[in-house]
Amino acid sequence: MKNLHFTWLALLALLLTVASCNKPVAPEYRSIENFRVNNLGVGESAISADLKYYNPNNFSLKLKYGETDVYLNNKLLGKTVLDTMTIIPARDSFLIPVSMKVDMKQVYANALDILLSNEITIRLDGFAKMGKGALFFNMPIKYEGLQKLDIHL
Secondary structure, eight states: OHHHHHHHHHHHHHHHHHHHOOOOOOOEEEEEEEEEEEEOOSSEEEEEEEEEEEEOSSSOEEEEEEEEEEEETTEEEEEEEEOSOEEEOTTEEEEEEEEEEEEHHHHHHHHHHHHHHSEEEEEEEEEEEEEETTEEEEEEEEEEEEEEOOOOO
16 A cells, blocks of 8 residues: 555656646747858858847756758858757857858859848748757747848948
8 A cells, every 4th residue: 555655656746747847938039149251262151150049948958959041031041050069048148159151152142132231131940959958859940030231341
C-alpha cells in the first residue's frame, strides 16, 4: 500500500512538472545593428551584422543552431548559419552575430532602388533550434519589414 501511495505521488509530481512546462514564445525581431562589409569583391562580398531580438519569456533560452535566408527587396541575398551555442537572457534584448557571403549581382540589381528610396524590404526566413535545459525544438524565423538606410553620398 505504501508503494502504491508513493507511485501516485511520483506520477502526480511528474504530471505537474510536464503541465508547467510551456513551449517558449519565439523571440521578437527588433533591428539590424553594426552592419559591416568585411570583404568587398566584384562577384562576392562578405558582410556581417548583429540581429537584435527581444526574449518575451520569463526564463532564459539556449540557441543551439540556426539557418536563415536573407532577402533584399524579395531577392535572395544570401544564407546565414549560426552554429555556436548562445544563451538568451529572460525578458531582455540580445544580439545574434551573423555573417554571410553575398552574391553581388543581387546587390547591383537593387542598387538603384536603394539609392532612390533610402529604404529596403528585408525578409528573414528560416529556423532556429532553441530550448531550455535539455529540451530543444525548431522554432521558425519569419520576418519582413522596411529598413531605413542612412546613405551619405
